[in-house]
Amino acid sequence: MKMDKDICKVLFTAEELQAACKRLGETLTKDYEGKEPLMVCILNGASVFFTDLIREMDMHVNIDFMAVSSYGSGTTSSGNVKIIKDLNSDIHNRDIVIVEDILDTGRTLHRLVEMLKERDPASIKIAVLLDKPARRVDDIKPDYVGYTIPDEFVVGYGLDYDERYRNLPYVGVLDPSVYA
Numbered sequence: 001m002k003m004d005k006d007i008c009k010v011l012f013t014a015e016e017l018q019a020a021c022k023r024l025g026e027t028l029t030k031d032y033e034g035k036e037p038l039m040v041c042i043l044n045g046a047s048v049f050f051t052d053l054i055r056e057m058d059m060h061v062n063i064d065f066m067a068v069s070s071y072g073s074g075t076t077s078s079g080n081v082k083i084i085k086d087l088n089s090d091i092h093n094r095d096i097v098i099v100e101d102i103l104d105t106g107r108t109l110h111r112l113v114e115m116l117k118e119r120d121p122a123s124i125k126i127a128v129l130l131d132k133p134a135r136r137v138d139d140i141k142p143d144y145v146g147y148t149i150p151d152e153f154v155v156g157y158g159l160d161y162d163e164r165y166r167n168l169p170y171v172g173v174l175d176p177s178v179y180a
C-alpha cells in the first residue's frame with residue numbers, strides 16, 4: 001500500500017479491529033436484549049468502525065448520523081461543541097449508543113452527551129474504538145471500548161490526520177516526518 005510508508009508502527013491489524021467489533025457487538029447484543037437501540041455514528045471518524053460494529057449486533061437496531069466540531073485554540077479540542085449535522089431521529093425515550101472513533105481529552109463527548117440528555121432519551125451509552133485515558137481532561141468514561149492506547153497520534157480505520165488516512169484498513173502511528 002502506498003500509504004504504508006507514512007506509518008511507523010502498526011498498532012492494530014485489520015483482524016484485530018474485526019475481533020474488537022465482534023467482541024463489542026456480542027456484548028451490546030446481550031446488554032440491549034429486548035430493546036431496539038439507536039446507534040449514533042459520530043462523523044467522520046467513527047464511520048468505518050460503525051459499519052463494522054453494527055454488523056456484529058445480532059438484533060434490531062436503528063442507525064443515525066451526527067457531525068460535530070469542537071473549536072479550541074490550536075490543535076486540541078474545546079468544550080465549545082457545535083452541531084454541524086444533527087440527527088434525523090427524535091431520541092425522546094430512546095436507548096442511545098453514541099459510537100465514536102477515539103476518546104481523547106473527552107471534551108467533545110462530554111458536551112455532546114450533555115446536549116443529547118436535554119432531549120430526554122431513555123439512556124445514553126458511549127462506545128469508542130480507542131480510548132486514550134492519559135489525555136483525559138473531562139470526567140467521562142466510555143461504556144464500551146475496543147482498545148486502550150498510550151498517548152500517541154494514530155490514524156487509519158476512520159481516524160485521520162488532516163482528513164487523510166481514514167481509508168487505511170489498520171490503525172497505526174503516523175511517522176513524525178509527515179508532520180514536517
Ligand code: IMP
Nearest residue numbers: 077103104105106107108153154159160
Ligand atoms: P476530544 O476527546 O474532545 O479531545 O477529541 C476527540 C477527537 O479528537 C476524536 O473524535 C478525533 O477526531 C480526534 N483525535 C484525538 N486523538 C486522535 C488521534 O490519535 N488520531 C486521530 N484523531 C484523534
Ligand code: MG
Nearest residue numbers: 043044045101
Ligand atoms: Mg474526528
